[in-house]
Amino acid sequence: MAAIPALHRFALFLAHDAHRADDLMQETFARALVHRAQFVDGTDCRAWLFKIAHNLHRRTESRASRELQQDDATLEALAAAGVYAGIQDTDPAGAVFEHPDLGEALERAMIRLPEEYRTTVVLVDLEDQSYAQAAEILGLPVGTVRSRLFRGRRLLQAELVAYAQDAGLLRPAGRIAHDDDMPACD
Amino acid sequence: MMTTCQHVIEHLWDYLDGELSGEQTEAIAAHLAECGRCYPQYRFQFAFLQLLVRHRPRIPPPSRAMVDRLRRMIKP
Numbered sequence: 001m002a003a004i005p006a007l008h009r010f011a012l013f014l015a016h017d018a019h020r021a022d023d024l025m026q027e028t029f030a031r032a033l034v035h036r037a038q039f040v041d042g043t044d045c046r047a048w049l050f051k052i053a054h055n056l057h058r059r060t061e062s063r064a065s066r067e068l069q070q071d072d073a074t075l076e077a078l079a080a081a082g083v084y085a086g087i088q089d090t091d092p093a094g095a096v097f098e099h100p101d102l103g104e105a106l107e108r109a110m111i112r113l114p115e116e117y118r119t120t121v122v123l124v125d126l127e128d129q130s131y132a133q134a135a136e137i138l139g140l141p142v143g144t145v146r147s148r149l150f151r152g153r154r155l156l157q158a159e160l161v162a163y164a165q166d167a168g169l170l171r172p173a174g175r176i177a178h179d180d181d182m183p184a185c186d
Numbered sequence: 187m188m189t190t191c192q193h194v195i196e197h198l199w200d201y202l203d204g205e206l207s208g209e210q211t212e213a214i215a216a217h218l219a220e221c222g223r224c225y226p227q228y229r230f231q232f233a234f235l236q237l238l239v240r241h242r243p244r245i246p247p248p249s250r251a252m253v254d255r256l257r258r259m260i261k262p
Binding site: 074077078080081084088091092093094095097098102103106107121124125126130131146149150153156157160 | 195196197198199200203204205226227229230231232233234235236237238239240241242
């Protein structure tokens with residue numbers, strides 16, 4: 001966890017934007033969780049995370065408008081588990097989502113959500129469309145709809161949790177993942 | 187069929203969205219009934235999705251351009 005400030009600086013340098021840097025950090029940690037068996041004990045954990053972040057950034061830049069693929073949905077699901085891990089000690093059942101003050105925060109978060117994610121969230125979560133139906137409506141593969149939906153939900157959750165912590169509805173996160181989920185970073 | 191925690195977490199939203207086969211749904215339901223680590227995450231994600239549904243009328247709609255695009259798909 002000591003690597004976070006350094007990784008954030010690196011991500012800001014790569015992305016030139018705070019929001020994209022946060023996104024890159026989340027993706028980096030999600031990928032590190034998936035591939036944690038590849039980390040070699042005794043090597044520099046920060047360097048390993050930097051390499052992942054750089055590869056992700058380069059991939060994002062090079063693919064530009066290429067669609068999210070099926071694998072990204074799995075990463076998004078794991079990243080959402082990371083959001084949950086950050087508050088599971090203070091709110092394990094998501095009671096904060098029933099707080100009346102969260103409605104306006106949700107509206108703001110939805111407005112800020114990039115359109116491709118917002119459209120998918122609206123279709124599936126608000127309009128009760130199946131993944132296949134949303135895919136047909138949007139002219140996209142089902143895997144892409146799933147990836148966009150999961151990312152949209154994860155971005156919304158992260159923003160709502162941050163708002164709830166700032167507003168004192170939740171205690172600030174003490175961690176973002178289980179200690180045994182990641183290699184130790186000294 | 188043995189269902190691991192990682193499998194459940196990866197497919198929790200698919201499960202909540204009713205997108206899994208009957209066999210997969212049953213396997214995850216059985217796992218959630220037994221697993222003290224995964225069940226709270228299920229409740230957390232369920233509460234989040236309920237929040238979206240409760241605030242359905244207040245959410246800004248997709249942009250005009252997206253609506254037009256959808257209309258063109260319906261009536262080319």
